[in-house]
Amino acid sequence: MYKIVLASLSAQPCLREIIKLKQKQDPTLARLTEQIKKVKALDLQTNDSGILWMKGRLWVHDIDNLRQENLSHPFLAKAIQASQSGAFIMIFDFRAVIIFGLNALYGRNHIQINKWTGAWNSTNARDFISYSISKGYNVDTWEFGNELSGQGVGASVDAEQYAKDLMVLKAMLKELYNDSHQQPLLVAPGGFFDRQWYAQLLQDSGPGTLDALTHHIYNLGGGDDPHIQAKIMDPEYLSSSMIDTFRTLQLTIETNGPWSSAWVGEAGGSYNSGNRVVSNKFLNSFWYLDQLGIASKYNTKVYCRQTLIGGNYGLLDLNTLVPNPDYYSALLWHRLMGKGVLDIEVSGSPYLRAYGHCRKKRSGISMLLINLSNSTKFNVTILDDSSKTLKHRKEYHLTAKDDNYLSQTMLLNGTPLELTEEGGLPPLKPLNVLVESPIEVAPLSIAFIVFPNIKVEACMR
Template sequence: MEFCVSLFLFLASISAIFAQYVQESELVINATLPLAHTDANYICATIDWWPDEKCNYNHCPWGSSSALNLDLSHPILAKAVQAFERLRIRVGGSLQDQVVYNVGDFSGPCHPFIRMKGELFGFSRGCLCMDRWDELNRFFVKTRALVTFGLNALHGRHQLKKGVWGGNWNSSNARDFMKYTISKGYQIDSWEFGNELSGKGIGAMVHAEQYAYDVIELRGVIDSLYQEFQPKPLLVAPGGFFDKQWFAKLLKVSGSEIVDVMTLHMYNLGPGVDPNLVKNILDPHFLSRASITFGDLRQTIQRNGPWASSWIGESGGAYNSGGLHVSDTFVNSFWYLDQLAMAAKYHTEVYCRQSLIGGNYGLLNKTTFVPNPDYYSALLWHRLMGTGVLVVERINAGPHLRSYAHCSKGKAGITLLLINLSNQTEFQLKVHNILNLNLPTTKPNNGSFTHRLKSMFSWVGSKSTDEKLPREEYHLTPQDGNIRSKTMLLNGVPLQLTETGDIPDLKPAMVDVSSPICIAPLTIKFIQFPSFDACGCK
């Protein structure tokens, strides 16, 4: 019996090996001139306003993660933010247009959000007291965060009909809040106007022309209050879903140099309860649809407001708090890293993840503060991918291999990001520098793929190929091969906090540059080539 079981396992393993298809592909990297540039602090994450009573699909995933009640003293939280050196943090979300600031002439009661039927998103108005604002800023200073704060853009307006708001924005409460912020010496990188009020809006909308007049007023407030500051905080708007006509009118009516950054919200995976969520994440054609929106936004800005840059102001993949047991697992990094890379190709300068903590899509667990897999994906991006976005030409590479390249961050050469969405195909790659494609080549006697691959690595730099020029590989896999695991492995080692609660070292595997480049099914790799001749990255 024992022999039969052993024979069965052996035959099963042989079957699995032969079932895995190997595809030989080639990538040509053009590092002579970047296609686009991101901000040096491209990675951003949101601290939202949702209270613990916020529920979706009979599940309440927010806990105490709101800007009003998040435990800012938790040591893991500070260490997780500090690991980025200068993490962008956006304070905002659906309830920001119901937040009032307990400062200046404000005289009402200052209470947190209360569930209230019939109100916007089912919650009452909430209040930010200045003691809490002081606590938040002490945390921002301690962690060296770059702060974007989303202002209430509905203050003073009235509802014309269901979902449609009109009237002028009352800037007095926001002005008093900004005055207080300046008086305390708090550094705000950017002020964002409103949340998801563009187009048809989510819960509420404001017509583009009225919105434009209001951002003109906000520009006046910023310029007046910060007249002795250089640089002044950026004015960011509208923080909503893309509507071509609405976005174009906002830029046209507000005029030159009013809006510094156009922010887009994107949840291209659909609702968090969708049973096809994992299937969609692993579908390259589904993921690529996002490029249409990125391209349309880029075109709209170029035609109507070329002075403005573009950010992804909020994106969590699946909306309504993300997907339970999906958004906080390894599989979500296929979507997240692909989105980061795709957006960068379309001149997106900052990408804000929903959320830093809270919901199913938090980078950190809402209860333990332990990082989820996407946290490590974001941290690796931040540390490895520079601002220069490079063109990658693909030869015989199927759609399930996603390939992106940037100038390396803080060092010479390039960094390649490979994402294998296939569950059965391993890709073996040759990588070429476009500068060397016109070099004469001699057909090798040995026709094997490995031999041909080794013969191609003169692209690495001007040094002799006889020298050992290692590349640095960061291979990401799920624990036990389960793509819905909450534990990510780096080069086979689980990424876990140290005994003192510190973020673990993210060490690469040093690999001989002439060895084959392989990316196994359903895995991710960052690969740094420090000797790659990248004249456009200097």
């Protein structure tokens, strides 16, 4: 019997689920838009919903003939270029909240293999931001740059200069949005975490510049790594590849820029479009949900999943637009896990991962249990007096079709999760279970457990 003790209940901000949407040609984007409207991606119709992130690095010399830079890399072969501004406009049709990435290399000098110096040329960004304001496009957040922090990925800029450019951009946003009721956020650098670089960026840019520090994390390595399956099922690897990054980033912000916050700007498990065998299968949800749990424990405010559609790691299948298993994992997280994060103490095997949150929009608590073992079933007991007043709890058990963890079909309480004939989402119905019975978590399975109406002090604030 494995026991989970609810202890030190302190509410912390949780994360909003954000999905990155790459730019598509008009016909593809139109079809995608219709599909999203059908499945209501992460309940986009609600105000406190999951959000679609459209991120682009664009030159704006001809606003009606936008062209995206650097699509030559092999893993971008399936990322279709947007050729007209209409493709951008269509994103607003399903009320997506837009976080737009600006080119932070424009105007700099390329002096070494991956080293760029000099001040950023802001004229290109000013033209595009002014245009978006004139058209009434509601861009929620502007992100400055992509993977230029530390040593960078193909290019890098030192933190001191980056901070100066951020202050220029912040002043520009204040000027351009002066008469607008909507003041967008400014986030950066959208790169891999480097403690010294990030600390200097906060120190040099100062209070009032950066609303959030964005970082990318691909803890499983390259998509061609033959050991990805083993990594996902290894609790020690999952912890060592994630916890230090989130914890150190949290400390960096607390020490150098408490006015800011931590965002995951991009995460897809394995980079270069993911792994063709694993990334769109049931097994992929294990690292994904585990990372959501860890990120929220370390005060991450926003989590951006790579990607809604594209490559092997899309939440929607690239060809059919049918939801992959991770889509349903994200949807259950979004519906059940609230903003208050609870401190969960687990006694027993490291293969049982547990995370607790205040229940989403209702009284009670929600728990996420992940069984990484392929042979052991865990019987879990919750040691908390407040649960004794309940008669029933709600259970959502996720397993793979035919017990094949590389299946592309996920089961909820034994029922395949498949779109309805009309193309809508299937009902996500829980089991009602007597609260005094132990929670059974099958080998290589995931369970969301909801205890309705439990009065937890941390969740009542």
